[in-house]
Amino acid sequence: MDYDSDVHTFMVAANYDPLPRLSFNVGASYSIAESEIQNVDFASDPHTDGDRLDDASRWVGTYDPANNNDMEYFSQLDYRVWDINVGASYVINDFVGVTVNYLYTDVEDEDQYVYGDEDGQYQSLMAYLTFRF
């Protein structure tokens, strides 16, 4: 069995310090992530076709391993992820500083898997108070 993963990530970020005590940062990244199983190939097994199951003909072949041959289509993962962050930090004096960061993540599930459509967004706002002594 082969398992392949491919991830492309593009990133852009900027930092700006308009005042000695004040700085802003902004960044964005975009990822294209794909993963899949390949080459699943089970041979059909004649032992699964008859005998005990003959009476109920609709079950004939149910246990044939070749039924698994399409299972690789369940494993095609394809996600597009945006990460955007904006932050600011200000040094009030030699001892105290504040920082605020905002993060936004958007996940697009391009190929639904067993768990259904996993699209979603995540946001966080973090504030820090820094004491130096």
Add this chain to the structure above:
Amino acid sequence: MHPAKGTWDPITNDKYKGVNYDYRDGPLDLSRNPETTKTVHHVKGKYDISKNQSVSFGYIHSFAENQSVSDYGMPADGGSNHDLDTTYDAGMLNWTANLTRDLLVSLSGRYQMIESDSADIDLKGDKHDWTRDSDEEREVTNVRADVRYRLLRSLTLRGGYEYENEDLRNQDFIVDTNISTHKIKTKAKWRPFSGLSVTADYKFTTVDNPYTLEDAAYPTHIELGVDDAGNCEIPVGGPCVPGKYSYEEYVYGARTHNMSAEPENEHEARLKANWSPMSMLFVSAYTRYIYGENEEALEYEYKNDLLDSGVDVTVTPMDKLSMTLGYNYLRNHIDSEFYIPYYHG
């Protein structure tokens, strides 16, 4: 609530709705973490033998105690009948010396030991009592030697060798519980002119007896004497007798092959360049390639190859503003055989 966590229905007698269900206690909790206390003692020191030589050492003793065994142990269900404690001891010793102005040598050793209580299981009737030894128990010994040599003002070379032995005491289900790893590392850093630096490194790892599960895989179709279509290759007198195998014997028959998903030999090469043609522009490019394979006495091989590359460009048009543009590409290809019981879980 776990989707498969149901209860026994006395009317329909459906007791298979819940996976995590005990008919005496009802639904079982998921993700239980035991209450634990852990004490760590750490001593470290450094002694300068001379201006160019120093020795450092360290010792760690740690003791962790699981205090929830009496709540969760349930000896009647296979849990332990007493508390389970784990002790970790580690000692480290390092010697570093600048033998000449350009040559630095370092030798290190580390020994770690984990000792963990065995669980004594009391089941009804003494003849079924048994002791489950801890999988955690192991001894790990590690020694390494590193050399750094400045060949030219612009060129620094590094080399290293590392040996590690891991002795897993109670893991009876793996083929060999004594795992030895050898690593050879080389690295060169080159600054041909101001503004450009190039680092190249290569690491080779070879593992003697990588973690391998014993009798994990079933025989190949060749050994069973069947062709790709499942028919007997030699219908008369061959290992496969038409109609002889039932599905259970064929698919669930004795597993006879060992399997591992860890490399026996692994190569890792890295190349990184930093270039700053002018003060406002900084370019960094890197690539890493890993190739690992395991063919050690395995009918089913394991291969892994990974490529990770990227480039970053940072522009600083003025003192107060900097901008970075980056791109990264990761590709991973794993080739391993797998065995799953197709049906019945």
